[in-house]
Amino acid sequence: MTPAARISAAIEVLDDIIQRRRPASDALKDWGLSRRFAGSKDRAAVASLVYDALRRKASSSFAMASETPRALVLGMLAGLRGMNAAEIAGLCSGENHAPAPLDSDELALLTAFSTQGAPDWMRADVPEWLWPAFEQAFGAAAVEEGQALAARAPIDLRANRLKTNRDGLLASLEHLAPEAGAWSPDALRFQPGHDGRGPSLQTEPGFFAGEFEIQDEGSQLVTLLAGARPGDTVVDLCAGAGGKTLALAALMKNSGRLFATDLDSRRLAPLHERLARSGATQVEIRIPRSRGHEPLADIAGEVDLVLVDAPCTGSGTWRRNPDAKWRVRPGALAERIKDQAEVLARAARLVKPGGRIAYITCSVLPDENDEAVRAFLGRHSGFAAVELGDVLVSQEGDFSLLGRFATQYGLQLSPRRTGTDGFYLTCLTRSG
Numbered sequence: 001m002t003p004a005a006r007i008s009a010a011i012e013v014l015d016d017i018i019q020r021r022r023p024a025s026d027a028l029k030d031w032g033l034s035r036r037f038a039g040s041k042d043r044a045a046v047a048s049l050v051y052d053a054l055r056r057k058a059s060s061s062f063a064m065a066s067e068t069p070r071a072l073v074l075g076m077l078a079g080l081r082g083m084n085a086a087e088i089a090g091l092c093s094g095e096n097h098a099p100a101p102l103d104s105d106e107l108a109l110l111t112a113f114s115t116q117g118a119p120d121w122m123r124a125d126v127p128e129w130l131w132p133a134f135e136q137a138f139g140a141a142a143v144e145e146g147q148a149l150a151a152r153a154p155i156d157l158r159a160n161r162l163k164t165n166r167d168g169l170l171a172s173l174e175h176l177a178p179e180a181g182a183w184s185p186d187a188l189r190f191q192p193g194h195d196g197r198g199p200s201l202q203t204e205p206g207f208f209a210g211e212f213e214i215q216d217e218g219s220q221l222v223t224l225l226a227g228a229r230p231g232d233t234v235v236d237l238c239a240g241a242g243g244k245t246l247a248l249a250a251l252m253k254n255s256g257r258l259f260a261t262d263l264d265s266r267r268l269a270p271l272h273e274r275l276a277r278s279g280a281t282q283v284e285i286r287i288p289r290s291r292g293h294e295p296l297a298d299i300a301g302e303v304d305l306v307l308v309d310a311p312c313t314g315s316g317t318w319r320r321n322p323d324a325k326w327r328v329r330p331g332a333l334a335e336r337i338k339d340q341a342e343v344l345a346r347a348a349r350l351v352k353p354g355g356r357i358a359y360i361t362c363s364v365l366p367d368e369n370d371e372a373v374r375a376f377l378g379r380h381s382g383f384a385a386v387e388l389g390d391v392l393v394s395q396e397g398d399f400s401l402l403g404r405f406a407t408q409y410g411l412q413l414s415p416r417r418t419g420t421d422g423f424y425l426t427c428l429t430r431s432g
């Protein structure tokens with residue numbers, strides 16, 4: 001496919017996503033299945049155009065004075081990919097599957113491409129209904145924070161300490177030009193290429209050997225700051241596919257007990273194979289047998305650390321999932337807040353006196369973060385938030401620099417603040 005034909009395809013897929021309110025991944029998959037002529041590079045290029053257009057949906061629609069899929073893709077080419085009006089006009093010939101030629105309005109808007117005068121939520125590419133939450137979280141920096149969440153994300157790796165270390169991995173992946181992460185001692189970073197894609201890391205020998213996992217540096221950091229120590233009894237209560245379980249196992253040096261569970265047992269399935277690759281030997285997966293069954297009842301009140309990687313809107317990962325940004329609804333946020341209260345109450349029953357709950361979300365919305373913690377503390381008088389200074393200085397090192405990203409109870413990371421996804425962490429202790 002020509003670059004112009006890929007743009008036509010992206011407009012078509014975006015139309016499907018918007019008209020039928022479909023997840024982007026489904027629309028892209030169907031498009032690929034019905035266009036057998038499209039090769040893997042074409043599919044990846046079309047996906048990248050679609051995701052870029054979703055990242056800048058609101059700002060493009062303002063600058064192009066239109067919400068059509070065509071306006072969103074053309075606006076993105078100018079606003080995110082930095083193409084000028086003549087370059088875009090050159091792609092829109094109307095021939096050989098290229099988009100139709102620009103009309104005079106489009107040409108004028110692309111020539112003077114600007115979001116000046118747009119409401120803040122549009123400049124920030126944040127859904128209008130969530131704008132008050134953004135302002136609550138970030139104050140005067142809210143627009144810049146939204147813009148940073150509307151950029152492309154790098155790809156981060158976590159060096160698996162059970163098999164290697166960061167320096168070793170920097171050397172063995174040198175051909176892919178990795179950088180050392182800025183915060184986590186285990187993090188390596190790859191910047192996205194011009195087309196938004198990164199290197200294909202899961203075909204590297206080191207991946208099969210368990211030397212690394214793909215994990216955002218923010219996710220690595222909050223896991224590290226949770227404070228798991230070798231020899232501890234630790235629970236990963238919302239383990240999912242086990243990204244944090246694997247990181248915890250490495251931090252604990254395979255010593256102590258580490259239990260992984262999830263309300264949805266199907267989500268745990270990939271963890272078996274990931275554990276085998278990683279060399280982690282102390283992880284015990286506990287499967288809930290039915291709704292309401294507590295698979296960790298035998299260790300209630302005995303756990304040193306319960307890590308709660310809570311179900312949330314994922315607003316902190318909008319760089320990677322721009323589709324989710326426009327799909328999230330107030331009802332879904334309310335549901336997640338209920339889930340968060342439920343999972344925290346479960347954690348409270350498991351932790352021992354003097355033990356700790358690490359409450360984590362990949363969200364920047366205060367209702368899921370400080371407000372969820374406030375509600376928990378109101379219901380559980382035996383718990384208190386750990387001073388952030390004590391969370392940031394641990395056996396893993398001194399992370400006091402992160403203190404400037406304190407919230408009332410914890411810590412808020414974000415693409416603009418730390419160059420990571422938007423993770424939140426609060427540690428809570430149970431009085432002895």
Ligand SMILES: C[S@@+](CC[C@H](N)C(=O)[O-])C[C@H]1O[C@@H](n2cnc3c(N)ncnc32)[C@H](O)[C@@H]1O
Nearest residue numbers: 238239240242243244262263264309310311343
């Ligand atoms: C943010 S995801 C976990 C991601 C995972 N920890 C990782 O690092 O890859 C949240 C998980 O919480 C699970 N969950 C939702 N409600 C729960 C509950 N009440 N108890 C335990 N897990 C729950 C969901 O099934 C989902 O897998």
